[in-house]
Amino acid sequence: MYNFNAGPSTLPKEVFEEASRAILNFSNTGLSILEVGHRTPAFESVMDEARSLVRELMNLDGDHEVLFLHGGASTQFMQVPMNLLNDKEVAAYTDTGVFASKALKEAKLFGHVEVVASSKDKNYTYLPKEFHVPATAKYLHVTSNNTIYGTQWKDMSMFEKFNVPVVADMSSDVLSRDMDFNKFDLIYAGAQKNVGAAGVNLVVINKNILGKVDRVLPTMMDYRQHVDNGSMLNTPPVFAVYVCMLTLKWLKENGGVPAIEKLNNAKATLFYDTLDSLPLFKGTVEKEDRSTMNAVFVMDNKELEKEFQDRCKQEGLYGVKGHRSVGGFRVSMYNALPLESVVVITEVMKDFANKKG
């Protein structure tokens, strides 16, 4: 099987194998990873290792804390403004896709939201190039990669010029490319694409931005509580954190972020070059904004789309169906997807186009 699913998505084979073993016997304890106490040295070392691997892979400075939290990125949509935005203050949001739009909707419950850039006018098929962020904004929220539409901000340093804290939802491209992660005051990412399995959030936070809102925060929503408790405020999603640790270790052993970026670029180049060489298939977004993680394309002929879908199935190409809001196809090429999988799907596309084109 070649798994191009948009999330949950493929993970390294070694991770599956080690996780499978740990369910029967975790770290030679004679116990399953599912039954060990979370406040035991055996699990605490998993949590510590996962957090320090993120620190190392991102080259984080001492101001930044790493947390693994419950709830999925959708929980961060509310937790971010709850912690950072007072009722009468303004937060700047970019509206570049389904999840960006959901994030700004939640922020409106906690303060004023100014949508400083939007690509909604063209069904999110591009990223806005020029826009202004008011200096009074408490923070600017961006979605680094738009999973459903397949667009990705290419230069993540462009947000620095606005001189306001930058909060980035990196759910679908975190750790896929090198950047100065310390320039972000808050990064969050549902784990189920590049970090591990579904059921946990990676949150990287500059602790200096905390403690500045007036409202009293529920304990589980307060980032400071999680920081003070070493990401173990309550029982963590033990197994999901373990899978993150294994996946992060795999990333480090394979050269870290710079190496995976090269591989991701190679996969994306191969894919998009093939796509552009075959008139039967049409990419749906502006070329300059194309995501290295999620390639979205359609065909003019819906009958042929159906045939190509069936062909993918026959060839063991899983998860290529497009999101219902776009239709067509979506090929996700996260960190753990081998180059070989892209070779296979592009060969299938070429063969299909040859026969039908």
Added chain:
Amino acid sequence: MYNFNAGPSTLPKEVFEEASRAILNFSNTGLSILEVGHRTPAFESVMDEARSLVRELMNLDGDHEVLFLHGGASTQFMQVPMNLLNDKEVAAYTDTGVFASKALKEAKLFGHVEVVASSKDKNYTYLPKEFHVPATAKYLHVTSNNTIYGTQWKDMSMFEKFNVPVVADMSSDVLSRDMDFNKFDLIYAGAQKNVGAAGVNLVVINKNILGKVDRVLPTMMDYRQHVDNGSMLNTPPVFAVYVCMLTLKWLKENGGVPAIEKLNNAKATLFYDTLDSLPLFKGTVEKEDRSTMNAVFVMDNKELEKEFQDRCKQEGLYGVKGHRSVGGFRVSMYNALPLESVVVITEVMKDFANKKG
């Protein structure tokens, strides 16, 4: 290994084996359970089965909905009052342990809390017998079993007489004994004791109590959103839900709640009878309030406690150390703990007492 840990805790051997296999090949898909899309028939049938198993095991009526949510019971501490309690309204809380106390602390952020019963005066070593609940209370919150102190309300029908909706945190004894679950308007339980693995919450809710607060709820906090989306509002903690499904299936195949209640009573009787027969060990709570799930005891001599701790380690008895707030020992006997494990630990206790007593 005999695992008496208080949570995460032992699960049936069959569950470990099937979960381990599913990480390599889930339901003959050729894919890992960690990489399948959550909006695929393969996973949707897992979610549906988990929800309908709860419905069946609890004999739920049509008013009650079953959800599997992110976040652990600690998230429910805030989510319950957020959904059920207006600013100026009163909720009645019972303060019978660490988690009960945490629950009422969060509720205070959303309305008025009246503590109608408390056993804090004697370090939570008993359960209050007589108390009054104002008829104006929007709901009464109870913690059915106090994991840390080892007390358990024996008659869960006693709360009906107050004629207010009853909300129960059943994290550490849900599905361990028969009762009329439909009498509760809301039940929640972190999964990592009787339901499955850490990283997911079971929530059972009478949908008629929803939609009555004035505040606007963040999407992820609104039970109605989760109900309307079939417990798939965002990417669920896929693997944790899968482990719940396997554990619930095991429970059904082994006779359901009435059968497990018999087994749990047999384990508790054997354990407490042994404890009471050995003067070296002392139970810490009122006998009538003793939990069938968590037995807490100490020894007068701290040196001997250390020796017994070492002896347990030698014998492969895992997770018997008491919580730091009580000290001594805690033996947890959740659904999946075999009677044999209790036989083993009671034999070790008897032998130790013979040699030292």
